[in-house]
Amino acid sequence: MIPQAKILRVFQLIGLLKGGGRTIDQLAQQLDTTTRTIYRYFRLLEEIGFIIDQDFHGRYFVHREEGEDPESRFTLEEVSILRQLIQSGASGHPLRGPLLKKLAFHSEAKDVPEQFLKLRVAKMFRKLSEAVEQKSQVVLKNYHSANSQEINDRLVEPFQFGEGFQSVLALDTKDKQCKYFKLERIGDVVILDKPYKFSKLRIFLESAGARKSG
Numbered sequence: 001m002i003p004q005a006k007i008l009r010v011f012q013l014i015g016l017l018k019g020g021g022r023t024i025d026q027l028a029q030q031l032d033t034t035t036r037t038i039y040r041y042f043r044l045l046e047e048i049g050f051i052i053d054q055d056f057h058g059r060y061f062v063h064r065e066e067g068e069d070p071e072s073r074f075t076l077e078e079v080s081i082l083r084q085l086i087q088s089g090a091s092g093h094p095l096r097g098p099l100l101k102k103l104a105f106h107s108e109a110k111d112v113p114e115q116f117l118k119l120r121v122a123k124m125f126r127k128l129s130e131a132v133e134q135k136s137q138v139v140l141k142n143y144h145s146a147n148s149q150e151i152n153d154r155l156v157e158p159f160q161f162g163e164g165f166q167s168v169l170a171l172d173t174k175d176k177q178c179k180y181f182k183l184e185r186i187g188d189v190v191i192l193d194k195p196y197k198f199s200k201l202r203i204f205l206e207s208a209g210a211r212k213s214g
Helices: 004-019 024-030 035-047 076-089 096-104 109-134 199-207
Strands: 052-054 060-062 136-144 151-161 167-172 177-182 188-195
Touching: 004 024, 004 035, 004 060, 024 035, 035 052, 109 136, 109 151, 109 188, 151 177, 151 199, 167 199, 177 199
Parallel strands: none
Antiparallel strands: 052 060, 136 151, 136 188, 151 167, 167 177
């Protein structure tokens, strides 16, 4: 069961960060929690697209669009957080269904899945682009395979993006095959300080047109 206090704190934190700068200690005090928890919430917000800045006085804040009233309505990011918290930790709670149904009728909620996916895909794309440019190996964390239905880490050498930049073509170092990996199925991308090791094999496989789906 997900603690209601956790949901409340996340929304309160968003409001405080949008309302003006606060130090970590001030945020922890106002939300009646620890500084460690505040940093954990920061990572959650950054994961879904918030940009958290710090001024010269050590106060943290998030940017608001011109004319935006932080009290007027939930943003896409806020709705995404609420959906994530409810779906991940509220299984079995009697209010889970009604809450998700209400979110579906929220003025912005109908766009949440697509927008949230775009944020995640954009994040994966940026990291993979960096790896391709550096010719570095990467670990695709918690990759969900559509073929085997397994979720595991993949050590790969990415070298090209698929049509629409929704997938990446990479050499899977385990079975030495070139495969397409869907960006939306990747949990995270970890760039390793290791250069390509199988470039010659990959070029040979590419010339033979040997490509599979991850």
